[in-house]
Amino acid sequence: MERGLELHGIGVRFGGLTALDDVSLRVPPDRVVGVIGPNGAGKTTLFNVICGFVSPQTGSLTLDGRPLRPRPHRLSRLGIARTLQGTGLFAGLSVLENVMTGASHTARAGFASALFGLPRSDRDERRLRQHALDVLDDLGIAGHADAAPGTLPFAVRQRVALARALAARPRLLLLDEPAGGLGADDIAELAELVRQLPRRDADPCAVLLVEHHMDLVMAVCDELVVLDFGRVIAAGTPDEIRDDAAVTDAYLGALVEESAP
Template identity: 80%
Template sequence: MADGLALHQVGVRFGGLIALDDVSLTVGPGEVVGVIGPNGAGKTTLFNVVCGFATAHTGTLTLDGRPFRPRPHRLTRLGIARTLQGTGLFAGLTVLENVMAGATHTARTGLIPALLGLPRSDRDERRLREHARAVLADLGITEYADAAPDTLPFAVRQRVALARALAARPRLLLLDEPAGGLGADDVDSLAELIRGLPHRASDPCAVLLVEHHMDLVMAVCDRIVVLDFGRVVATGPPEAVREDPAVVDAYLGAALDEAA
């Protein structure tokens, strides 16, 4: 695959613990790819490798066919954004300001003009504010723009966190358990939103999703990668993974039955 993200036989160790072992996967433009597996399978480590918080001891990463050595502070400029487990919102900022923070890497002015309140800094702020409002509208949460995040229902805060990530205009969005803590209706709404991300009229993005909520994974993913003890034990479209006897017996079992 020339375009998009690829991991090639990646291995990660922490002392004597093997966190990832010979892991390969791809996320191409327009795809939603899910990563599932039991606790401790290596899902978060995989995300951390892509974000530069963990280093691959073996194997390589590529982005659009070129060597990719991720650094956390450079990700947004490369078109990669990530949400966190929970929401990770800034309590001292309004919803609108939180979303604006996701797009600050696009600001044309530096810190000194902003501190001095120079005209160019004002123009940057207006532009970021308008962009943030457009993202909030796209996600249907404009009415909460001036609210403090901790005053909002959890499902709304989750959507604000997603808006902040999308404000960076990523071409690849890493979603870390976005359905955690959501009720059935909110999960259905989230699934519809995720399915639409690669097909948005403006700023479409591919998605790499780590999630325990199996009905969400089965509903939105084009392909699923199953990890266990740091190794890939199955990969393929949802229907193939669902029917894989080894996957069902060892990892999913009742969870898949509930999602059926």
């Protein structure tokens, strides 16, 4: 049975600083789960634990009920992909080539085939290229396939970064502040795209979203987890979180003000 990703009592300390304190949450296979909180609440540390960049001192992770010990270089094979704040695109590669790198772990040809240009390597490249083009087309940016990322508007570069992550066919997508630097119209388009990811006919994926733009969070998330000083202070549906007096008193109003243009 697919249970998705679960974190159980995660604790992380850096010296005398507690970054996460007994944090538990679940990302089911068919949901968009948001993590919100002020700067310093522990959101980035949470992502780094899931990606294997930070090892928790306490607690555990499971994937479909089985122990998960993530390592950054093995994330794709686990079915986990992550976008970065900004875009993190390779300036020396075209848009298409950037997206192809997201699916490189699925290549069937080995190192020797690629080194000597053997037919199997050529078939792999054609397959990856077509898959990358299909993903770009799904996101409405296939017309930019041959462009250099640096020549494109920021909103398009954000979509390219998302396409690169989706090219890996992840079961879980970690979105790290994807609305940063976007205008209202672009955020609305992003919301529609993210909302559909778990419900796609082909390659559906759950989403764990960290974001400051509350309009986006409230529009796309099925569930929300609220962090403050590394602790979960509330969890529930967007409506439940919106009406939670403790969350409102702590900082939700301030977050809305920060997200306003």
